[in-house]
Amino acid sequence: MTTFVDRVELHVAAGNGGHGCASVHREKFKPLGGPDGGNGGRGGDVILVVDQSVTTLLEYHHSPHRKATNGKPGEGGNRAGKDGQDLVLTVPDGTVILDKQGNVLADLVGHGTTYIAAQGGRGGLGNAALSSARRKAPGFALLGEPGDLQDIVLELKTVADVALVGYPSAGKSSLISVLSAAKPKIADYPFTTLVPNLGVVTAGSTVYTIADVPGLIPGASQGRGLGLEFLRHVERCSVLVHVLDTATLESDRDPVTDLDVIEEELKQYGGLDDRPRIVVLNKIDIPDGQDLADMIRPDLEERGYRVFEVSAVARTGLKELSFALADIIAQARAAKPKEEATRIVIRPKAVDDAGFTVTYDENEDVYRVRGEKPERWVRQTDFNNDEAVGYLADRLNRLGVEDALMKAGARAGDGVSIGSDENSVVFDWEPSMVAGAEMLGRRGEDHRLEAPRP
Template sequence: MTTFVDRVELHVAAGSGGHGCASVHREKFKPLGGPDGGNGGRGGDVILVVDQAVTTLLDYHHSPHRKATNGKPGAGDARSGGDGSDLVLKVPDGTVVMTKDGELIADLVGHGTTYVAAQGGRGGLGNQALASVRRKAPGFALFGEPGKDQQIVLELKTVADVALVGYPSAGKSSLISVLSAAKPKIADYPFTTLIPNLGVVTAGSTVYTIADVPGLIPGASQGKGLGLEFLRHVERCSVLVHVLDTATLESERDPLTDLDMIETELTEYGGLEGRPRLIVLNKVDIPDGQDLADIIRPDLEARGYQVLEVSAVSRLGLKELSFALAKIVSDARAAKPKEESTRIIIRPKAVDDTGFTVVPEEGFFRILGEKPERWVGQTDFSNDEAVGYLADRLNRLGVESGLVKAGAKEGDEVVIGNGEDAVVFDWEPTMAAGAEMLGRRGEDHRFEAPRPATTRRRERPEEEQDDAQSEYDGFKPLG
């Protein structure tokens, strides 16, 4: 049965916002007391949080689809809907978030580090929030915004100070079991270790973590054996310790050849060239092992390596090894630049960014942009006032001017958005500025107070006219 998973594909979906409410306040002697529809609640986010108590991605291997709850719809009497609950997913320290194409999204290191994997949709506005001086009683409300969803890949890269690397059965698991309180599986056959094991070592005043990486063989960097699955667990380690078996029973192997092979695989994997190395000659408690250690040690030291002879069984040389590693780890920590406080990177929009683009296509014009597409999704197309409100918003954004510049003519087909959610309109240019206004979409003249007979209506300058297109139904959905 699988107990350790370090890579999963996860589909996360945030909650959708609740719909706004269209309601009119009513009471005795006040049948039309004004709009009182409340706003919809916000949809819940999907949030990844690093938890040191979690060591595997197994839960997401069994349940790869996760969804936050939706916001509640608004109600009359100005009651806003409740927000959806955020879905918090706990992940191990060192989890990397990527797209399916391998593009890095986030690198989660450190207990409590969070990342919003999918953002909940905003709630739709009720007709009370949509009311204004000119639009006193809107007979419509906005739909809630759909929550974001995406397919992500979670990949675990072990966070440790020291990585023990070497051939299968070189004694790495035995070493970590005597250096720390870790209790890995130990046996005399290859590939005993099928998952990375972590242990905590205390040497004087220095405390560091040590990882036992599953055995590597030739071709590991290309995926042979278990290598490619676990080589990534070496990436974050500050120190690499080559564990060489001086008492191997395989006649075609020797410690120097093993070292060259492992170094070749590490080089081909890449990114590990500058890490400090230390050589551990293991199993010197065996007579033949000690003899071989005496023969190869001068060659290793001539290559510039620090060499220690140890025995996990008799515990020979373990104290020296733990303190030697503590010194290397301390030096590596001191050389590492201090982590800067969290920075917010602001990417301002371009000066000429209109918030949308008009793309001429064969037989129609497509409008793309976050605002137009969101507004379309929030519009109730069965309500004429809502459609008119959408047209006003699009025109204020400059969509009509963009269509004119792109060469659109009256009656041309206009598509907003992509895919199945796209909305198709027949475009009609707005009425000329200064045309007689009969009223504004969304207004209810029943709330207009009668004007005294002596009152004269002030003539407004042309630039103050209420967007000559206010009576124009410019963008009408087909069908």
Template sequence: MTTFVDRVELHVAAGSGGHGCASVHREKFKPLGGPDGGNGGRGGDVILVVDQSVTTLLDYHHSPHRKATNGMPGAGDNRSGKDGQDLVLPVPDGTVILDKDGNVLADLVGQGTTYVASQGGRGGLGNAALASARRKAPGFALLGEPGDAGDVVLELKTVADVALVGYPSAGKSSLISVLSAAKPKIADYPFTTLVPNLGVVTAGSTVYTIADVPGLIPGASQGKGLGLEFLRHVERCSVLVHVLDTATLESDRDPVSDLDIIEEELRQYGAGLENRPRIVVLNKIDVPDGQDLAEMVRPDLEARGYRVFEVSAVAHKGLKELSYALAEVVGAARAAKPKEEATRIVIRPKAVDDTGFTVTLGEDGIYRVRGEKPERWVRQTDFNNDEAVGYLADRLNRLGVEESLMKAGARTGDGVAIGPEENAVVFDWEPSVMAGAEMLGRRGEDHRLEAPRPAAQRRRDRDADRDDADQEYDDFEPF
């Protein structure tokens, strides 16, 4: 049964926003008391957060589909819908978030670090929020936006100061068991260690973590054995410790050749491992032949510039010297790291000529409009409501979409698509001198709500309608 998983594909879906409500307040002797439709609630986000009590991605291996709750729709009497609840997913320290193409989206290191993997949809505005001095009784509301949905890949890269690397059965698990309180599985056959083991070591005033990585063999960087799966766990380590077996029973192996083979695998894997400090540990000197072999190869290894320690995990020989030497190297690596600067807020103002959308002519002869605002407005429009469609036309016209279409060469009857190609709203373009609201009159008003206006006042109001902008959704922040 699988107990350790360090790579999963997670299917996440945020909650959709609730629809706004179109309602008119009614009470005795006052049947038309004005619009009172509430706003829809926001959809919940899917958030990944580092929890150091979590050490594996096993839960997501068994349940890879995760979805946040939707926002509730608004209701009459100015009642806003309840926001959807965020779905918080704990992940181990050192989890890397990638998209399906392998691009890194986030690297989560440190307790409490968060990443929003999927953003919840906005709630739609009710007709009470859409009402204005010129649109006193809107007969429509905005729809809630669908939440983001997609796939992300989670990869765990162990966060440790020291990584023990070497052949299977070189004694790495035995070494970590005597240096720390970790209790890994120990046996006398290859590939006993199938998952990385972490231990905490205290040497004087220095406390550091040490990782026992499953054994490497020739070709590990190309996928042989277990090496390729777990080489990523040494990427974050500050120090690499070569654990060499001086009492191997294989006649074609010796500590120096083992070291050369492991170094070649680390070099082929890359990820900056060639620049990490190295320490060589000659293990199993409690065996007579092992002690003799260690004394023979030590001068050669030291001539290469390695610090060499002769130890025995079984007899507890040389462990204190090794632990303090590792503490010294870890302390130097920590001191060499640049200090983290205070968080800076970077403001990137938009260019003065940035319209927020683009208009391009496709090979199929359809003009495509892409941009955050027009695509969001389309998603929030109820196309079964003529008044809502007219409101969308007004917004697009004020944004400059119609003018840009004319500059791009669009003519009456040409196809125009707003949104991504696979899910776009397509319509035949009919250019107009005035926006939809002006063509239909003062849409959204009811003459029963106010006294008749003189003709001169009506003319002034029509002129003001052409110049004034409607209340924009972006400027409205519902409670």
């Protein structure tokens, strides 16, 4: 039996950036030829791409942990490290990406649509890139940034124009098999359909897709039976088709009651009130079925439904139904706003945006510094290298972190934390402190490379 999975939790890890290299060029008669350490390579991204040949999320159900490759470290001789390879994961058309809290991150519709689920880390700069007129021979390099770690939920919602809904064994699979070239499994017992089947129908100049949704029963919207798992597959449709069995053998059921039950489940699920409805009275090839159809049709039309009497077995009434659906779908497509050309939205930062914040945490008795640049610089610093620590202190000072700490009331010896609560660097603050490389004079300078004075 085909296994269909339409909701999975995926754990993705982007590649880490490669470390920069601290190297000094050496050759005969030129022992200190200057820094030549190359940059580290970028870590690979984890990218989700829509592929129309993929129809299920089963692959990620069996192996939910995916990781891109790391960038390679830089080398001497100004050789940059190789970038990590991106990990491309194919998903079905109509996949919705959510975070663990249920917030929608992306809705992937259309072949080739992509979404970067996890961003690879930046490669660290080598000491050749860090050298300057003031810092001629840095004895350090920056570390590569770690790649993103994300826990996301993939949820598949079938992309179809028409959704066939109804009780188990109402004849939905039979109907889709004669309207299109789809070949679903068909039998005369409940829950034959365990996965949504999708077919393509051509009616005149209109081509549309039609899906039969696995049988709904009372309580489906609260998780009973198979309904809740597949109700999401009707969300994208333009029209709902109620398939009613006019030849049911169950004494406690009748087509009108079946319709009311399914409508109540759709109402409880929500978000489908604006979709037009069509009622299909199926199995009229059976004498009792035709009699019952004649009996209930006036009542359904009085409620405002368009009613079609069909027989999937005898193939009667199908042409009228297919063209009626085509008209509704054509109107729905025409009513949709035309897609505008891609626009680039520029959101400049506020003039007074310092790029970081400083707050005092009374519970931990520390001053917390949060911001993209300070946190990235901390991640890229090798704290075993005094010169690298001094370079970090210089960068933070130029950014204005020291002035902001003083304005916030920090004093010498107070604790300062840079980074998130889970992964931060904490140190005792010393205003205008000279950190690292004191033995070399100014940070990052090597007097051995100075030209001799005359």
